[in-house]
Amino acid sequence: MAGVPTGTEHVRRQNTGLVLRSLRGQGPATRTELARRTGLAKATVGTIVGELEAAGAVMQDDSVPTGRGRPGRPVTLTGESILGLGLEVNVDYVAAVALDLAGNVRVAETRPVQTAGRPPSARELVDLATDVRTALINDGKSVIGATVAVPGLVARDNRTVSWAPNLEWEGRELAAEIEGHFGHDCPTTIDNDANCAALAEASHGVTTDVQHSLYITGTIGIGAGIVQDGALLRGGAGFAGEVGHMPIGDPDQMCGCGRLGCWEASVGLRAMLAAVGMEEHSTPLQTAIAVAARAADDRSVRDSLARLGHDLGTGIATLAAVLDPSVIVLGGYFVPLGEFVLPAAAEVLAARLPSAGIHLPEIRLSSLGIHAAALGAAEDALADVFAGTVAV
Secondary structure, eight states: OOOOOOOOHHHHHHHHHHHHHHHHOOOOOHHHHHHHHHHOOHHHHHHHHHHHHTTSSSSOOOSSSSSSSSOOOEEEEEEOOOOOOEEEESEEEEEEEETTEEEEEEEEEEEEOOOOOOOSHHHHHHHHHHHHHHHHHHTEEEEEEEEESSSSSOOTTSOEEBBTOOOOOOBBBBBHHHHHHTTTTTTEEEEEEHHHHHHHHHHHTTTTOOOOOEEESSSSSEEEEEEEETTEEEOOOSSTTOOOGGSSSOOOOOTTTTTTOTTHHHHHHHHHHHHHHHHHOSSSHHHHHHHHHHHTOOOHHHHHHHHHHHHHEEEEEEHHHOOOOEEEOOOOOTTTTTHHHHHHHHHHHHHOOTTTTTTOOOOOOOOGGGHHHHHHHHHHHHHHHTTTTSOO
């Protein structure tokens, strides 16, 4: 990956990013069509397509005949060997997703973290990241960058974990650690896990059809990713979405952050398990699947989940009154338990949202499973290529 471009090189990369975004967002097109879409000269598009084809980022369909009066050959975004690596570290699992330029998932892997109830170190994340990246490189792939999703606050430098109470990390320079294990040849950034998952839903999941959405994580921690006009809403310090610590939970419940009454302490994974009297499994999804199976035959478990749904709805209504999303997405452990928590949450949302009679946000369940945050992180790892700030 080259350094910061200047002059004509900067313009060339910007134009290349424009072509790549058109192919990714609008699909295959001839050079003439690409020129019309992007506003670039056809000769410029021809040069860019030639360079991208040489780099293995696009291909042209040779089966389409060309000539006078005939259409040109469609250009298709492939980029099968050009990958972004998305990683996630959470309290009880780590995950990795490798995504190519065309948006195809090439690798998706999750490993449980064996910590005997203690917060994880970075060792499990490092092992997974290096194993996946090494396998990709050995397979002839190029990993142009990595992004790590973390359940906490990320500094403006996108390299430092400012505060992640459930991991007991504060001021940790995680990006530099991972880069070191990569041999300093894979630029790495970090981002909040809910932000990453919200991006994944907007590009691959259940919010591809809307511009304004609110994603709620469902793990031990509770966070939110806010998408407005297709972009993340980050706030003044970049900390927007730390909703798990809103003081709207049970005032007698202690949160992992050390405060009483956080929303997370009432609707987080461990709060749910305490309410139903069950043990945690290796990942939040596996835990929720086991709880759902018990709930099918146990009225007391169903009642406990309905009460949790009520508390969930209270927080959602509060957020919806401020943010006015078109869609609210529930991710993580909420997905397998949707039939047991959604009715109560939706009822409270309709009752508590002042604007419900005019506009009531739709609540949807995530379709991306446990890899949502890692998938969004992989998209983020490719973002500079599509922005034209990094050469293919």
